[in-house]
Amino acid sequence: xxxxxxxxxxxxxxxxxxxxxxxxxxxxxxxxxxxxxxxxxxxxxxxxxxxxxxxxxxxxxxxxxxxxxxxxxxxxxxxxxxxxxxxxxxxxxxxxxxxxxxxxxxxxxxxxxxxxxxxxxxxxxxxxxxxxxxxxxxxxxxxxxxxxxxxxxxxxxxxxxxxxxxxxxxxxxxxxxxxxxxxxxxxxxxxxxxxxxxxxxxxxxxxxxxxxxxxxxxxxxxxxxxxxxxxxxxxxxxxxxxxxxxxxxxxxxxxxxxxxxxxxxxxxxxxxxxxxxxxxxxxxxxxxxxxx
Numbered sequence: 001x002x003x004x005x006x007x008x009x010x011x012x013x014x015x016x017x018x019x020x021x022x023x024x025x026x027x028x029x030x031x032x033x034x035x036x037x038x039x040x041x042x043x044x045x046x047x048x049x050x051x052x053x054x055x056x057x058x059x060x061x062x063x064x065x066x067x068x069x070x071x072x073x074x075x076x077x078x079x080x081x082x083x084x085x086x087x088x089x090x091x092x093x094x095x096x097x098x099x100x101x102x103x104x105x106x107x108x109x110x111x112x113x114x115x116x117x118x119x120x121x122x123x124x125x126x127x128x129x130x131x132x133x134x135x136x137x138x139x140x141x142x143x144x145x146x147x148x149x150x151x152x153x154x155x156x157x158x159x160x161x162x163x164x165x166x167x168x169x170x171x172x173x174x175x176x177x178x179x180x181x182x183x184x185x186x187x188x189x190x191x192x193x194x195x196x197x198x199x200x201x202x203x204x205x206x207x208x209x210x211x212x213x214x215x216x217x218x219x220x221x222x223x224x225x226x227x228x229x230x231x232x233x234x235x236x237x238x239x240x241x242x243x244x245x246x247x248x249x250x251x252x253x254x255x256x257x258x259x260x261x262x263x264x265x266x267x268x269x270x271x272x273x274x275x276x277x278x279x280x281x282x283x284x285x286x287x288x289x290x291x292x
Contacts, residue, residue: 028280035277038270042092045085053082054239065258072258075251080244084263087241088270090234094151094224098158099216106163107209110170111201114178115193124171128164136161140223141232154233158220166212170205177204214278218271225267241267 057077065072071080113124131139140157147153177183177200186196227233228242236243241263248259 025284028277028284031273031277031280035273038273039092042085042088042270046089049082049085053079054086062256065262071262072256074248074256074259080258080262083239083244084241084266086239087244087263088266090151090238090240091221091224091267091270094155094158095217095221098155098220098224099162099213101155101159102162102216102220103166103209103213105159106166106212107170107205109163110167111174111197111205113167113171114174115197115201121171124167128168131161131164136219136223137226140227141230144227144232149233149235151234151238154224154227157227158223161223162216162219166208166216169208169212173205173208174201177201211278211281214274214281217278218274221267221271221274 055078057073059077060069060073061075061077063069063073063077069079069081071084073079074083109124109127113121139161140154143157143160144153147156183196183200186200191199224233225240225242225245228238228240229246230242231246233242234240236247244263245260248256248263251259
């Protein structure tokens with residue numbers, strides 16, 4: 001992996017120093033373990049928590065956090081803990097699908113730009129500059145609105161807007177790999193571009209793709225929550241985190257702080273967990289830092 005590619009991916013992700021005294025490999029393994037445990041808890045909670053907890057029950061409405069209702073209840077008597085867990089599962093599903101599709105787009109366009117000639121390279125570079133020059137949120141809102149909102153519109157909007165940075169990294173990496181001796185030998189032996197791409201390029205691009213996918217994930221989740229909060233994403237009936245936060249705004253002035261605090265904190269913890277995981281993996285695959 002080239003130093004330039006890693007440095008570009010590292011933009012916006014600060015080095016994690018939560019576990020002082022431990023080497024990088026140990027910190028990465030710990031972050032992977034904690035993230036996996038968090039994911040398992042969220043997914044398990046979605047199946048174990050009863051849907052009856054989020055049905056209307058005016059007898060227990062506006063209850064603060066307690067041993068019975070850990071995150072309290074809302075103005076309709078719905079359990080906020082159950083709503084938060086189910087909202088996190090929706091964010092996970094949307095984030096995983098959107099970030100994977102976006103990473104695949106970046107991989108295809110990055111390889112195409114570096115291997116299919118100057119015209120394709122110029123077109124892909126222009127597209128990268130175009131998407132990087134426009135705020136993601138604006139494009140996502142336009143796409144989601146044009147597709148009528150809902151989960152499909154959110155996934156398409158997020159997937160279409162988050163590929164440029166990773167595509168630029170992959171393009172730069174392929175540019176360097178093209179001059180390698182084994183690539184030159186394969187070309188002289190008459191191997192096709194497809195054969196070279198699948199046999200030589202893709203194995204070297206796997207670390208960038210995997211790390212880029214993880215680093216895209218928290219951005220996808222936050223943008224999904226953001227457009228849902230603004231009312232352009234998921235439907236109001238969906239217990240998504242953005243919907244929950246949007247609905248809670250009108251009740252904060254009445255002292256019902258728990259309606260926004262716990263869902264927002266849960267979203268922040270999940271996003272930060274994947275950000276830490278991606279940052280540690282990024283440093284682990286850095287040849288200049290891997291032995292720390």
